[in-house]
Amino acid sequence: MTETIHRAPDDTYRVLDENGELVDGAEVPDLTDDELVEMYRYMKLARRFDERAVSLQRQGRIGTYPPLSGQEGAQIASAMALADDDWIVPSYREHGASLVRGLPLKDTLLYWMGDERGNAIPAEENIFTVAVPIASQIPHATGMGWASQLKDESDTAFMCYFGDGATSEGDFHEGLNFAGVYDTPNVFFCNNNQWAISVPREQQTATDTLAQKAAAYGFEGVQVDGMDPLAVYQVAHDAIEKAKDPDEDEMRPTLIEAVQYRFGAHTTADDPSVYREESEVEAWKDKDPIPRLETFLVETDRLDDAAIESIEADIEDAVADAIEAAEETPRPDPASMFENVYAEMPQRLEQQLEYFQSIRDEYGDEALLED
Amino acid sequence: MTETIHRAPDDTYRVLDENGELVDGAEVPDLTDDELVEMYRYMKLARRFDERAVSLQRQGRIGTYPPLSGQEGAQIASAMALADDDWIVPSYREHGASLVRGLPLKDTLLYWMGDERGNAIPAEENIFTVAVPIASQIPHATGMGWASQLKDESDTAFMCYFGDGATSEGDFHEGLNFAGVYDTPNVFFCNNNQWAISVPREQQTATDTLAQKAAAYGFEGVQVDGMDPLAVYQVAHDAIEKAKDPDEDEMRPTLIEAVQYRFGAHTTADDPSVYREESEVEAWKDKDPIPRLETFLVETDRLDDAAIESIEADIEDAVADAIEAAEETPRPDPASMFENVYAEMPQRLEQQLEYFQSIRDEYGDEALLED
Amino acid sequence: MSENLTLVQAVRDGLHDGMAEDDDVLVMGEDVGQNGGVFRATEGLYEEFGDDRVIDTPLAESGIIGSAVGMAAYGLKPVPEIQFSGFMYPGFDQVVSHMSRLRTRSRGRFTLPMVLRAPMGGGIRAPEHHSESKEAFYAHEAGLKVAMPSTPYDAKGMLIASIRDPDPVVFLEPKKIYRAFREDVPDDPYEVELGDAAVRTEGEDVSVFTWGAMTQPTVEAAENLDRIDVEVVDLRSLSPIDFDTIIESFKKTGRAAIVHEAPNTGGLGAEITATIQEEALLYQEAPVERITGFDVPFPLAALEDYYLPEPARIAAGIEEAFDF
Amino acid sequence: MSENLTLVQAVRDGLHDGMAEDDDVLVMGEDVGQNGGVFRATEGLYEEFGDDRVIDTPLAESGIIGSAVGMAAYGLKPVPEIQFSGFMYPGFDQVVSHMSRLRTRSRGRFTLPMVLRAPMGGGIRAPEHHSESKEAFYAHEAGLKVAMPSTPYDAKGMLIASIRDPDPVVFLEPKKIYRAFREDVPDDPYEVELGDAAVRTEGEDVSVFTWGAMTQPTVEAAENLDRIDVEVVDLRSLSPIDFDTIIESFKKTGRAAIVHEAPNTGGLGAEITATIQEEALLYQEAPVERITGFDVPFPLAALEDYYLPEPARIAAGIEEAFDF
C-alpha cells in the first residue's frame, strides 16, 4: 500500500503523463467517477477564482494577492485525500486546498481585501489560520498533531503546506524534527513551485531533492509530480493513512515534495519577468494539471463537453457570487481592531478605544483616512 | 584519500580499538612520533585541567564550569588536524580544542571565573569567542568560511564545534544549508556526547545517526569513533583537506559526528545521577581515549614510563601555573563593563558611567557587592 | 493547610496543582522531565503525571513554543519552559508573530490558553546570556500578558491564574530569589489576579515601583531610610500594568522612583514614568528617578553585583526623589 | 552634483556608494540580487557589482544575520537586508545575542561593522506581519545603533554613516514614504551623523518629537495649527537618541508631544518622556502627550489608517499639550 512512499527521494511518483495518459504500470487512485470529476471541478474553480482575483487586484478592488495558477493539481488533490476530521495548516497560497476543506471563497477575498474577518475560519471547518511568516506554521502543525495524539485521538491527520523556500527556515527543521521524535500524525506537504519569489529552487539548498531532507528526521520523504493530480492524490492518501495507522516499522510523518510550478507572479506586487525566462514558464505550462486531468477524464468517458460546459458555467457563477458577497460585506468596524486582542479588554485598551471613539466623533472617519 | 569521508553515515570510522590496538586494515594517520606524543600530552593536560577546574568550582574558586572529560580524544585530535591559518568556532565546552589552538588555560579559567577578559582571545590566535546559545555559532562559522572565500583565500578551513543537542536548533539547519549553497570551507564537528544535559541522544531526534543529517544539505556526513583520537584525526584531516581543495565532484563542507561520551556532569551545576545510570558511564569509561592512545604509543615504542612521568609532571605544573596566574589576576575594573559596548562611548553611557563612579565613590565598592 | 516554600518550590506547587485540576495542562521543555528542570521547578511532576504530560523536548526553542501554540490551539493548555529567558530568542518569532496574536488573527476562532515560563534576571553568577531581564520586549507586544512574581505566595497564585487564563501569559521567574526565602503557601490552588500590583510597604513620602528580584533590595533600602517614609509597590504584573495603584500611590506622595534590573533605556521604568506624568503631572514634585541596570550587555559574574541595583544605590535614588 | 530621488532610491544610492568606495561592503538577503529587492532598494547593484557582492540568500533570517555576523567578524562589511522588519524575528537571537554584543564579549577582539537593513512600518496596505514598528526592541538592546531616516537626503547620508560605522547598526526604513516624495540628493557619498536629531520646523509653543514616516503627518499637523507655534524634531537616530536637542527644545517650549506608529505601551515615546522629566521637569508646563499606534496587533489593510497617527489625531494631541 505504501509503495508510493517507500521509495528513493528522487523517484518521483507519477500516474498521468503530460498528455493525460496513464504512465506505464500506474494505477488510477481509488476514487469514484464523481470524485474524479469533483477534483476537476475544484481545480477549474480554483483557477478561475485565481484569474478573477488577479484582475480584481489590478482594478484596486482587493489588495496584494498571491496567485496559485499551476499549483491546483497539488492543492486540490492533496486536500481531497483528507477525511472530514483531518486538518490543514496552510501558508498564504492555499486558497485551493482551503476551498476543498470548506473555506468560502468570499473569506479568501475578504482576507486579501485586508479584512481580518476573512481569516475567521468558520467554526466547523478544520482549517488553521493563514500563516504569512514563512515556515512558522510547521511547528503549529506538529503541535496540533501531537496534541491530537495526547488526547488519544487516533484517526486525525494534520496536513501542513509550505513552499520550497520554507525548507530553508529553522522552523521547518524544528517542526519536522519534533514530528519525528514524537511520531506525530503529520503530513508535511511541500509545494515546490521552483521559486521563492525570485530565488530559484537550486539556490535555496544544495540538495538534489527537497524530499531527501526527511532523512534528517528519520521518516520518509517522497517526491511526487505536483502537476499530476492523480499522483498527488495517491501519495497524499497513502501518507495520510500512514499518519493514522502506520505499519509496525513505519513512522507516522511523511515529507512530500510536490514538484510543480507557479505560472503567475509570486504576488500581484511581483514582476517575474525580472528574474525568470518566459520560455521556462511555457515549458511548465505544457504540464498544466487541468488539461491533463481533463484529457484523462474525457478519454476515459468520465467527462464530456456538455459536462465541462456546465461546470464552467457553475464556476463562473460561484466566483461571481463570492466576489459580490465580499464586495457587499460592509467594511469592518474600525473599533473592531480593539477586539479579540484579549478575551477581556484590559483597562488601558479600553481607554485607548474610548479615546479612539472620541477622535472619530470629533473629526469624522474621513479625517482619519489616507486619501 | 577521502575514503574516510565518502562512506555511509553509520559506517563509523575507527583506527584504534578499545584496547589501543589497530583495528583490522586501519592505518595510523600520517603524524610524526613527536606529534603523536604531543596529542597524548594535550589530552592528558586537558584531562588534568578539567579535574582541577571541577575541584576549583567545588571550592568556590571559579564559577559554573562545563567539564570535558571523556571528550579529549575528539577535541584534541580534531584541533591538531588544523593548520595554523585555520579557525575554530567553539561552543562552551571546547577548552581542549582551544588549548591546542593557543588559548592559554588561564584565559579559560578567567572566563569561568566570570571575567570577560577570558574571552578576549589573544590577537594572534584563530579562535572565535565562546558561544553559549546553543548552535548560534554555526551560522558564524559558515559566514567566516564564506567571507574567506569571498576574499579569495583558498587555504583556510573553519572548524565549528557543537553538541548533539545543537543539531535540533534552527541555527544548525540554517548554518549548514548556507554552507551547502555557497560551498564554504567548513567542517561541522558534532561532539555527540550522548546527552544534552539530561536529554539523551535518542530523544533529540528520530534518526539513527546525526551524520545522516548532512543529506539535507547536499554534502557528506560521516560518523567517527570520537573516543579514538587517531580516527578523529584522520577524518578531521581529510575533511579539512576537502574544505580547502575538494575534488571536482565534491562539496567543501563536511558534517562529522564524533561519537563520544561526557564522563562528568553537564556542568558543575548538574547532577547526572538523576537522569543516567552509573553503569552506562562505566561502560563508556572502558573506551576512554587516553589509556587507549597511551597503550598504542607504549606498545609501538613511541612512549615509555619515564616519558609518561615527565609528561605528567609537566602537566601538573602547567595547570598549577594557569590557576595561579588566573587567581593572581586582579579582578576586572568595575568600570570596564562600560567599555567595549561601542567603539566610542555614547553620551548616555558616559553619563551612566559618571553616575556609577560617583556611587562607588560615595558608598564604596563594598556596599555594592552582595555578601 | 499550607507549607513553607521557596519561590521555586511554589512554582512547582503551582504547576502541580494546575496539572492536577485540569488534565489538559501539560509541561514541556528542555530537561523538565526526569531531571525535574535545571532549577528543579518541575521536580517530581514527571513521576506523578508521566511522560505524556511532562515532556522533555529536543533542544529547540522555536519548536517548543511553536508546537505549544499548535497544542493550545487544539485544545490543550501547555506550559512550556524556556530554560533561561536569554534563550527565548531563537523562539521569539513564535512569541511575537503567533502566540501574541492568534486570537486577533483568527477573530477568536483560535485562542491560546498557554503559559510560557522562563527564569530571568541576574544575581546567580550564571554564565553569559543567562542573566537577561528583557520583560520590556514582551510588555510592548499586544496580546500577551506578562507576569513576574516576587514572593512564593504570588508565584503559586499568579501561576495558577496564568494557567487558568484564556490568554497566553509570559511568566518570568526571578531566579535570584528562587531560593532566597520561604513563605507559607496554601496547599490548595488559589489565584493571585493578573494585573494587580501589591503595596509591600506603605509610606507617605516617596512611591517606589519595582518588580521581581528588585523588590527585596528595594524594601531593604526603604527600611534603611529613616528620614523618608517610603511606599514600595511591587507591580507583579507587567502587562497589563496596574496603573490605578501606581497613580493612586503617586498622588499621595508626589514623588517616585522605579527600580528594575533591565537596562535603563527603553525599560519599563520609562513607561511607568511616562504614564505618571500623563495622569498625575499636577501632583509631581520631583522627577521620577529610574534606578536600573546600565545600558550595557549584562556583565559576567565578576561584575554582576555592580550592574544590579542594590540597596545603597536604590536608597540614593529615593533620596534624590525626596530631596529634589 | 545631485539627483532628485525618492527615499528608496536614496537608499539604493547609499548602498551603491558604500560598495563603490569599499570593496569589503556587500549586500545580502532574500531577493536582493537579480530581482533588485522587493522594494527595488538594491536595483542594479547585482549587475554592477556581481553575485559575490550582491548575494541572494536562502529564505532564512537567522542564517542571513548569523552568517553576516561571521563575515563581519572576519573583516567584511555586510549589509544584510531583512525583507520586512516583521520577519526579523526568526533571526532575533542573532541580533540580540551576537550582533549587539560581540565587541563586548570578546573585549574588542571581534567587532561587527555591519548594517542590518529592513523596511518597517505601516501604510502601504501590506499583508499581515508586514507593517510592524518595533524599533523599541532594538533601542533597548545595548551595543546596537538604530537609525530611521525620514527623508531621501538623510537616508543616503545615514546609510553611508552606518556602513562606515565600526559598530552594528539596525537601519529601519519607513516604507510608507519610500516613494512619497523626492529630494535633491548629492551624487557623492556624504554622511549624516548617527545620533543627531533634525529640527524640521522651529517653533516656540510645543515641541513634537517624531521619526520615520510620522515626520510628514506631524509637520502637516503643525502647519495646520495656526494658533500654536510648533517645533517638530525628527529624531532620525533611535539609538543613541539625541537627548541634547530634545531637552534644548523642551526647555524652550515647556510642552511636548511624541508621535510614533509603534504601540503606545513600552514604545520609545515613554523613554523620551521619562528623560524629559528627568532632565527638565522644572520647565514642564503640561504632560507630554503620546500620539501613537494602539496596543493592538497592527491591523490588516482595511483598518490600518485608523491605527496610524495622522494629522488630525496628531493635531489633537498637540492641542492637548498646548491647552493643558
Ligand SMILES: Cc1ncc(C[n+]2csc(CCOP(=O)(O)OP(=O)(O)O)c2C)c(N)n1
Ligand atoms: C519569515 C519570512 N521571511 C520572509 C518573508 C517574505 N516572503 C514572503 S513569500 C516569500 C517566498 C516564499 O517562497 P516559498 O516558501 O517557496 O513559497 P511560495 O511563495 O513559492 O509559495 C518570502 C521571502 C516572509 N513572509 N516570512
Ligand SMILES: Cc1ncc(C[n+]2csc(CCOP(=O)(O)OP(=O)(O)O)c2C)c(N)n1
Ligand atoms: C539556545 C539555548 N537553549 C538552551 C540552552 C541551555 N543549555 C545549555 S547546554 C544545553 C545542552 C546542550 O547539549 P549539547 O548540544 O548536546 O552539548 P553538550 O553540552 O552536551 O556539549 C542546554 C539546553 C542554551 N545554552 N542555549
Ligand SMILES: [Mg+2]
Ligand atoms: Mg516556492
Ligand SMILES: [Mg+2]
Ligand atoms: Mg551533548
